[in-house]
Amino acid sequence: MAIDLSVSWLGVNMENPLYNASGVMCRSREELDAVAASAAGALITKSCTLSAREGNPEPRYATAPFGSINSMGLPNAGYEYYLDYAKIYDHASGKPLFVSISGMTLEENLTMLKAFRDAELPCLVELNLSCPNLPGKAQIGYDFAASSHVLSEVVKVYDKPFGVKLPPYFDPVHFAEMASVLNSFPSLKYVTCINSVGNGLVIDIDQESVVIKPKAGLGGLGGDYVLPTALANVREFSRLLDDKHVIGCGGIKSGREAFMHILAGATAIQVGTCLYEEGVDCFARILNELAAIMEAKGYSKLADFRGKLRTM
Numbered sequence: 364m365a366i367d368l369s370v371s372w373l374g375v376n377m378e379n380p381l382y383n384a385s386g387v388m389c390r391s392r393e394e395l396d397a398v399a400a401s402a403a404g405a406l407i408t409k410s411c412t413l414s415a416r417e418g419n420p421e422p423r424y425a426t427a428p429f430g431s432i433n434s435m436g437l438p439n440a441g442y443e444y445y446l447d448y449a450k451i452y453d454h455a456s457g458k459p460l461f462v463s464i465s466g467m468t469l470e471e472n473l474t475m476l477k478a479f480r481d482a483e484l485p486c487l488v489e490l491n492l493s494c495p496n497l498p499g500k501a502q503i504g505y506d507f508a509a510s511s512h513v514l515s516e517v518v519k520v521y522d523k524p525f526g527v528k529l530p531p532y533f534d535p536v537h538f539a540e541m542a543s544v545l546n547s548f549p550s551l552k553y554v555t556c557i558n559s560v561g562n563g564l565v566i567d568i569d570q571e572s573v574v575i576k577p578k579a580g581l582g583g584l585g586g587d588y589v590l591p592t593a594l595a596n597v598r599e600f601s602r603l604l605d606d607k608h609v610i611g612c613g614g615i616k617s618g619r620e621a622f623m624h625i626l627a628g629a630t631a632i633q634v635g636t637c638l639y640e641e642g643v644d645c646f647a648r649i650l651n652e653l654a655a656i657m658e659a660k661g662y663s664k665l666a667d668f669r670g671k672l673r674t675m
């Protein structure tokens with residue numbers, strides 16, 4: 364049976380639904396080019412700020428028993444670098460380019476959004492409302508009134524379709540409250556669920572120590588630790604959002620988790636920890652595994668099972 368992994372959404376066609384999670388393999392042109400040259404169906408840049416940043420002191424990423432912990436602190440080359448990349452990127456390649464924006468203030472976000480608007484490029488913005496690694500700065504996505512205010516200001520200057528990266532939520536009341544905020548913005552066309560589970564603590568028992576330096580060891584968790592939380596967020600936001608897509612991110616390391624995210628309702632899926640650990644070859648492997656699962660189940664396209672999770 365021929366397996367069709369293609370996805371058409373937001374006016375773009377992707378050969379397959381899989382790409383990098385923002386933050387992994389996307390800070391430099393070389394890394395972005397490597398994702399573009401891989402089997403990934405799209406690519407997304409590192410979250411950018413107005414000015415370039417060094418980020419937090421190292422070590423700031425560590426492999427952990429069931430995934431990863433990081434507190435990078437938004438190291439990035441400044442938004443103009445990614446804007447320049449978007450200008451030279453081959454948009455006809457069939458791999459959509461997403462640009463992640465994470466200003467230190469609302470004003471920074473608005474300045475960057477205006478620059479991307481004025482450049483009139485066919486790239487898609489993912490506004491990050493959920494960086495957990497800036498000492499002293501709360502994640503906007505956990506403040507519903509602040510999220511609503513930010514989005515109201517964003518849509519005043521940015522009239523193109525865009526998306527947001529959300530933190531994980533852990534309570535049905537919070538899913539509903541955030542969905543209600545998001546549903547009031549028609550040009551918000553997609554949400555990415557989830558960012559890392561913020562401010563976990565991984566301990567090395569031999570060293571009796573934390574494993575990363577920033578924030579006394581606290582950092583965002585990724586990998587196996589976060590899969591059930593990611594699936595719950597994908598599932599609940601797909602049910603609660605009107606006419607918006609959900610991109611699944613969290614714990615995808617094989618065709619099995621890719622299948623689970625799509626079954627929970629994801630249109631597209633992103634890989635973070637596994638990509639960091641394995642490199643860009645993970646894309647072809649995961650896609651082959653996903654196609655094999657679909658074949659075994661008799662599915663020929665993603666729409667055959669997307670969002671069709673059974674409940675009891």
Ligand code: DHB
Pocket residue numbers: 386410418433434435436437438465491493494495496558559583
């Ligand atoms: C960083 C981490 C995040 O989870 C995020 O959304 C943005 C930036 C970081 O530490 O660089």
